[in-house]
Amino acid sequence: GAGVSQSPRYKVAKRGQDVALRCDPISGHVSLFWYQQALGQGPEFLTYFQNEAQLDKSGLPSDRFFAERPEGSVSTLKIQRTQQEDSAVYLCASSPGQGRDNEQFFGPGTRLTVL
Amino acid sequence: AQKVTQAQTEISVVEKEDVTLDCVYETRDTTYYLFWYKQPPSGELVFLIRRNSFDEQNEISGRYSWNFQKSTSSFNFTITASQVVDSAVYFCALRPSYNTDKLIFGTGTRLQVFP
Numbered sequence: 001g002a003g004v005s006q007s008p009r010y011k012v013a014k015r016g017q018d019v020a021l022r023c024d025p026i027s028g029h030v031s032l033f034w035y036q037q038a039l040g041q042g043p044e045f046l047t048y049f050q051n052e053a054q055l056d057k058s059g060l061p062s063d064r065f066f067a068e069r070p071e072g073s074v075s076t077l078k079i080q081r082t083q084q085e086d087s088a089v090y091l092c093a094s095s096p097g098q099g100r101d102n103e104q105f106f107g108p109g110t111r112l113t114v115l
Numbered sequence: 116a117q118k119v120t121q122a123q124t125e126i127s128v129v130e131k132e133d134v135t136l137d138c139v140y141e142t143r144d145t146t147y148y149l150f151w152y153k154q155p156p157s158g159e160l161v162f163l164i165r166r167n168s169f170d171e172q173n174e175i176s177g178r179y180s181w182n183f184q185k186s187t188s189s190f191n192f193t194i195t196a197s198q199v200v201d202s203a204v205y206f207c208a209l210r211p212s213y214n215t216d217k218l219i220f221g222t223g224t225r226l227q228v229f230p
Contacts, residue, residue, distance in 0.1 A: 031216060042119075042206050042220030043160070056217065089158065095216070104218065106152075106160035 002026070004107035006092050012113045013082045021077045021110045025094030032075050033104060034067055035091040043091055049075060082114045117142050117211050121221035128197050129229050136192045136224045138207030144168075146212040149183065149190045154204040154223070166190065168212075197228045 005024045013019050025032050031050050035043035036059075045059040051072040060067070064083075069075040079086055089111050093104040118141040128134045140149065151163040164174065166183050174181045178195045194201055204225045208218040 033217065035218075035220075040222075042121075042208075042222045043218070044220070045217040048217055059217070091160065093160075102216070103162050103165060104216075105162070108157065108159045 004092055004094055004105055006090075006107040006110050008110060009108065010111050010113075012115065014115055015082060015084060017082050018078065018080045019082055019112065021079075021090050021112070023075045023077070023092030023094075023107060025073065025075070025092070026105055027073075028096070029094035029105075030072075030097045031095040031102070031104075032069055033093040033095075034075070034077050035093065036061075037089040037091055037109070039088070046077070046090075079112075082112075084114050087112055087114045117209060117219050119207050119209050119219055119221035121207055121224050123224045124222075125225040125227070127227045127229065130199060131196050132228075133193060133195050134197050134226065134228075136194075136205050136207075136226065138190045138192065138221060140188050140190065140207070140209045142209060142211050144212045148210040148212075150208040150210070150218065151181065151190075151192050152206045152208060152220075154206060156203070160206070163192075194226075197226075199228050199230055202226060202228045 007022045033048050034046040037043040047057040047067045048055055049069040052069050064080045066078045089109040091109045093106045095102040095104045120139045147168045149166045153161045171183050180193045182191045204223045206223045207221045
């Protein structure tokens with residue numbers, strides 16, 4: 001039983017570069033979430049998918065951030081023209097279905113450092 | 116406003132001491148869910164408990180117990196007879212009912228248990 005996996009685990013980018021972060025949810029999980037966790041802070045919501053539909057992207061900090069889940073399984077978070085303030089751990093979570101009592105299972109995160 | 120406050124930034128205890136982590140939340144909703152997650156040094160968030168707003172019964176699971184009080188908007192977490200393996204950052208989170216399934220996290224409490 002594999003959990004949520006994320007790749008790469010660590011990414012160093014020069015300011016201005018584009019990056020792509022991948023999330024493989026637990027097989028069969030309908031919902032997928034992205035969170036951003038700055039150093040010493042709690043995770044902050046970025047966006048949420050139900051299958052391939054992006055239902056909420058209210059947490060994306062700017063139009064440089066883009067997420068997709070084209071086939072309703074793997075998701076990619078893309079950050080264009082990275083800035084130093086984008087440095088954070090990006091967490092992906094999945095849950096079995098819709099419903100507010102569903103537990104979210106988190107991956108190990110991708111630590112992004114922008115130089 | 117939807118908000119979670121964890122006023123204790125860091126707590127240090129000696130093994131076998133009891134410790135309580137405080138969580139205060141704000142929401143206008145009458146139906147909502149509260150969660151506790153543990154984040155060990157490896158970084159992966161581990162689910163501990165979920166409560167819905169209609170269930171104020173306290174819960175005990177081994178050395179862990181939770182005290183939910185709607186009157187004070189608090190959802191506190193107690194570890195009895197703490198162990199070194201309990202050292203981690205603990206996050207309280209709120210899932211409001213009217214919004215999507217996203218979680219709103221507090222800033223976390225770092226617990227250090229010394230032998």
